[in-house]
Amino acid sequence: MGTLNRAQGSQGHRTTRRVRFCDDRIVATATRSPLVRRPESSSLGPGVAAGLAHHLGIAPGWIRAAFVLTGLLGIGVVAYAAAWALMPGGPANPAPVARFRARDALDIGAYAAIAIGMIDLVRLAGRGIPTWAVVPALLLGIGAVLLVTVTRRNASPVTISAGTAEVLSALRSRPGTVARAVVGGALVLGGATALLLTSRSWVALRQGLFAIIVMLAGLALGFGPWLWRLATDLVDERRARVRNEERAEMAAHLHDSVLQTLAMVQRRADDPREVVRLARRQERELRAWLLAGQPGGDTGTADVPGLQRESMGASLAALAAELEDLHGVPIEIVQVRDRPVDDRGVALLKATREAIVNAQRHSGAPSVSVYCEVGGEGTQVFVRDRGAGFDRGKVGDDRRGISESIERRLARHGGRAEIRSEPGAGTEVMMAMPFADLAQREVEPE
Amino acid sequence: MSVRVFLVDDHQIFLSGVRSELSDDLEVVGAASEVDVAIEMIRERLPEVVLVDVHMPGGGGPRVIREVLATNPGVRFLALSVSDAADDVIATIRAGARGYVTKSISPDALADAIRRVAEGDAVFSPRLAGFVLDTFAGTPRGGVDPELDQLTAREQEALRLIARGYSYKEIASELSISVKTVETHVSSVLRKLQLSNRHELARWASERRIV
Numbered sequence: 221m222g223t224l225n226r227a228q229g230s231q232g233h234r235t236t237r238r239v240r241f242c243d244d245r246i247v248a249t250a251t252r253s254p255l256v257r258r259p260e261s262s263s264l265g266p267g268v269a270a271g272l273a274h275h276l277g278i279a280p281g282w283i284r285a286a287f288v289l290t291g292l293l294g295i296g297v298v299a300y301a302a303a304w305a306l307m308p309g310g311p312a313n314p315a316p317v318a319r320f321r322a323r324d325a326l327d328i329g330a331y332a333a334i335a336i337g338m339i340d341l342v343r344l345a346g347r348g349i350p351t352w353a354v355v356p357a358l359l360l361g362i363g364a365v366l367l368v369t370v371t372r373r374n375a376s377p378v379t380i381s382a383g384t385a386e387v388l389s390a391l392r393s394r395p396g397t398v399a400r401a402v403v404g405g406a407l408v409l410g411g412a413t414a415l416l417l418t419s420r421s422w423v424a425l426r427q428g429l430f431a432i433i434v435m436l437a438g439l440a441l442g443f444g445p446w447l448w449r450l451a452t453d454l455v456d457e458r459r460a461r462v463r464n465e466e467r468a469e470m471a472a473h474l475h476d477s478v479l480q481t482l483a484m485v486q487r488r489a490d491d492p493r494e495v496v497r498l499a500r501r502q503e504r505e506l507r508a509w510l511l512a513g514q515p516g517g518d519t520g521t522a523d524v525p526g527l528q529r530e531s532m533g534a535s536l537a538a539l540a541a542e543l544e545d546l547h548g549v550p551i552e553i554v555q556v557r558d559r560p561v562d563d564r565g566v567a568l569l570k571a572t573r574e575a576i577v578n579a580q581r582h583s584g585a586p587s588v589s590v591y592c593e594v595g596g597e598g599t600q601v602f603v604r605d606r607g608a609g610f611d612r613g614k615v616g617d618d619r620r621g622i623s624e625s626i627e628r629r630l631a632r633h634g635g636r637a638e639i640r641s642e643p644g645a646g647t648e649v650m651m652a653m654p655f656a657d658l659a660q661r662e663v664e665p666e
Numbered sequence: 667m668s669v670r671v672f673l674v675d676d677h678q679i680f681l682s683g684v685r686s687e688l689s690d691d692l693e694v695v696g697a698a699s700e701v702d703v704a705i706e707m708i709r710e711r712l713p714e715v716v717l718v719d720v721h722m723p724g725g726g727g728p729r730v731i732r733e734v735l736a737t738n739p740g741v742r743f744l745a746l747s748v749s750d751a752a753d754d755v756i757a758t759i760r761a762g763a764r765g766y767v768t769k770s771i772s773p774d775a776l777a778d779a780i781r782r783v784a785e786g787d788a789v790f791s792p793r794l795a796g797f798v799l800d801t802f803a804g805t806p807r808g809g810v811d812p813e814l815d816q817l818t819a820r821e822q823e824a825l826r827l828i829a830r831g832y833s834y835k836e837i838a839s840e841l842s843i844s845v846k847t848v849e850t851h852v853s854s855v856l857r858k859l860q861l862s863n864r865h866e867l868a869r870w871a872s873e874r875r876i877v
Binding site for chain 1: 796829831
């Protein structure tokens with residue numbers, strides 16, 4: 221249903237689709253393209269006709285004409301429903317449409333054909349639907365379809381949840397949609413009224429209502445793919461977000477490990493044995509990390525060698541010892557109260573590591589102070605140096621240390637960071653991580 | 667006006683090191699590496715500040731402090747330590763030292779600490795500040811004087827900043843108070859540390875290895 225429009229759609233659409241077909245053929249290795257539905261986003265239709273046409277290699281218009289003709293007899297409706305149910309969904313053809321146009325009239329015609337077909341079917345099945353009820357029921361159904369398309373044409377994956385608000389905003393922003401909504405609403409009201417007025421008895425009314433139910437069943441065919449598409453959009457969106465987060469964690473991990481080692485290698489370039497040692501160490505660490513298959517770079521523990529799950533203080537002390545060895549700048553740790561290290565704690569340790577390394581490498585200060593306090597609501601870590609300090613505005617975006625390894629890493633786990641630096645007076649990085657049960661936001665999907 | 671300083675440490679290298687570092691306005695009037703000798707010499711030379719090592723054979727720093735203070739209460743002690751042996755540090759403070767710093771302290775900071783102690787103020791290393799915060803965090807245990815068992819909000823803030831590595835001057839500007847007020851807060855904390863009824867102090871400290 222809703223497919224006539226594509227057969228006689230605008231020239232622009234046709235061109236677009238031909239290009240897509242060419243693309244598909246280049247990509248596909250089989251001589252015949254897979255039998256999938258090819259829904260067009262501007263239309264209600266699930267893309268059955270387009271999919272069949274694409275698969276059989278003939279113009280979609282023929283398929284649609286066949287569906288409409290057989291639909292009027294009833295058989296086409298069954299065939300269409302079966303095809304829709306059996307064909308898997310394929311890629312959507314993007315085609316945004318904003319205004320009420322001749323195309324919409326074609327849409328309505330197609331829906332009417334389907335509706336008539338359904339009523340024919342029911343009549344064939346022996347249930348009586350009086351002729352007088354057909355026209356009002358048709359009007360009602362077409363009106364409802366129009367209203368549905370108002371919502372649908374403006375539905376974007378991100379704002380799906382805001383159904384009503386969306387319809388309202390669409391009404392405000394697009395005059396064509398207003399016309400649609402008004403015509404649709406009038407048809408629904410008129411159809412219902414006509415149905416009530418023309419029914420002369422309770423039995424007749426019941427027959428009329430039955431006609432409406434049949435119409436609604438037709439509508440469900442239109443609604444189904446729409447709801448289904450919304451659901452898949454949601455899944456896609458979540459998947460993309462998870463992928464982005466994984467990517468960010470991976471980047472943070474690489475920054476903390478490989479890039480740091482490369483920096484060390486450059487500084488020790490005159491000492492081949494030291495370079496080999498650094499390279500071997502990094503290789504071991506990277507292998508361990510890859511083999512461990514830890515997708516969560518923030519909470520993976522392969523690159524926190526001194527981690528002791530039972531104590532934040534002990535883990536911090538081990539971290540400081542390792543970094544003193546690596547960079548030669550002493551670190552003084554003050555720990556107030558203690559707690560076991562959970563995943564958030566690991567993320568906090570990694571951010572702390574980055575802050576300490578920054579102080580050791582860039583500040584030029586003779587020592588670094590680390591203060592860690594486990595308070596009533598969470599853990600706070602302060603990393604302070606009395607070195608050169610820096611101007612945040614002058615640090616290039618390509619330097620991921622502060623933004624990626626500290627700020628975003630903490631933010632992904634519900635924490636935050638604050639950096640105070642004055643050129644000449646040193647830098648203090650404050651990092652706070654609330655306890656898990658106090659976090660406002662769960663970051664992990666599901 | 668130079669401050670007369672006396673050094674007590676059983677490490678000769680450290681003694682000579684400190685001596686060379688503190689030449690400007692601090693006058694080293696003597697040094698000793700044994701407890702009994704140190705007590706004798708301090709009574710004799712009456713320095714303003716004694717730098718005393720926490721760990722020494724023969725009773726260590728605390729014994730030096732106690733015995734000298736019994737006869738000469740005007741002498742002020744600043745404890746120095748390399749290790750994290752908390753019970754020793756606490757014992758030294760409780761014996762009457764006006765402050766505690768680690769041996770990794772920079773020469774400038776050490777000179778600063780000596781002057782401060784000479785003026786009667788207290789000096790806390792970041793670790794000692796952290797330890798005090800840790801110990802005084804709980805509710806008071808119902809001692810003789812509950813006042814002594816609790817830190818005021820301002821005292822806690824000052825200690826927290828010391829623990830974060832801030833100097834007194836930086837603390838003053840951070841809290842918008844005068845340096846003198848910071849010194850008052852820290853001295854008041856020192857008094858509580860010395861007199862508090864929290865007798866589990868040293869045990870907590872050693873259990874947590876954090877001074």
